[in-house]
Amino acid sequence: MRWSRAFIPTLRDDPADAEAVSHRLLVRAGYIRQLMSGVYSLLPAAFRVRAKIRKVIEEEIDRIGGQEFLLPALHPEEIWDETGRIEVMGAEMFRFVDRRGAGIVLGMTHEEIFTTLAQEITSYKQLPQLWYQIQTKLRDEPRPKSGLLRVREFTMKDSYSFDLDDAGLDEQFDAHFEAYSTIFRRLGMDAVAVEASSGAMGGSGSIEFMVSSPSGEDDVARCVNCGYAANVERATSQVSAIVDEPGPDAPEKFATPGVRTIEDLVTFPGGADADRQIKTLVYMIDGEPALVLLRGDHPLQEQKLADQTGAIEARPAHPEEINDLMGADAGSLGAVGVSDIRVIADQALEGRTNMTTGANENDFHIRGVDVARDISVDAWYDLREVQAGEPCVECGEPLEVFSAIECGHIFKLGVKYSEPLGATVLDENGKARPIVMGSYGIGLERNMAAIVETHHDDKGISWPVAVAPWEVVITVVKVGDEASMHAAEDLYAALQGAGVDVILDDRNERPGVKFNDAELVGIPYRITIGPRGLASGEAEFTTRATGATENVALADAAAKVTELVRAAR
């Protein structure tokens, strides 16, 4: 490619609306343009990066036996009805009615469609199978942001495994784990495998591959001592035992004028420390109210609440709903004596006595509460969100919590889809059994953004060679100089002949402009050809990642660069 013919619209300034580094740099370096909220056009340089990411993914999934499909983005609504996911996905799913009045949805994932195809597998002898596609997904994200990190239209590699039993699923799951680890290594990313919530996919187990980044929307708890790592949506930690002082025979109501928060009650005379209070929250769980109890100093992790209760939607009740239900405002709530509303409690409250909680009357609290004696708890769950510094659940060392980008997610689905959709096989005894499934996803553009998040500096992007749109740029300092252009053309041809992705910057621009563009766009290697070096048969060779520059003999330049590029691919 000649830069003079290329469409690489770099911008002098950062876009005003971009917070994430990858958003800012991909726009500024001429890779992407927003069409509307959460929807982006990929320009040629981005298309090249995406093609390389795609190739890495295809090679690794093919290596574990994947067969590539291409499924439609348009799905009949009924098929999503059969698994009940039309409700689970809710407003995130694009839906419309066609001219015949039939309900159509736009695919946000393809478990249902692949499982329908798997109905044609009839015998255990046809298993295992591993199917995948690289295809467009559409999700009506409530809050699209951060450029390619949170979008409404994107490309995903999604694979699906089909086995006779759990042992087969485990094998394919482990194969994906290895393949994903290799993919992220090849993409130049240090991805951490973490335990994750299965969320709307369901199933028995899931692992996310997380790349640490301040732009990440997930939080990961990790122990550097033993390697325990989990999404905070699922992470646990040890809770230090608290010795409660003996309390009264019955709870006592007392006046607490103006007290509305846990913190208020800590400082209120005759109040209680946060870890001796019961926090009472009201949640609407699939439309039904429930009281959710935690220790005063423990935050609720909402995804845990949804996962543990199996809820499609769990949301905090609105202030009016709380008042209607409890006769008091948030901040004065408690579960003592409550029997007509479901009460869900965090395990850290088990066995606690002499606690303080709200009285369901503004300006009053209750102390001396014995949880087992005074509160009728319907279900005990792990609901607490772990905090940095808490002891690791495995080894007791302090946990760290960092924000991260989810770059891949693998699920053990079991029979969640094969059962309702009737994908069964006859086993060796002639008995019909639902196929045991797994599903495995990687977002292509999200990974492009994650690579930028982890490979940039104040001059711009610094792509790993494996995914760079061009591996080498030949920068001609003075295009008017015939000898320079001649040497550059020779080198360009030699590198192309050697299979190197090379772009020749033959624009009639000042050298500074070309250098800045090459750094902003993030091309790993630059060979600069100018009249001065040419006089002694030399060119300048610069490595983008380190900024290191050396002189090389022009005659050796092609061989040197080819060797470097091949080693780094």
Ligand SMILES: [Zn+2]
């Ligand atoms: Zn540990």
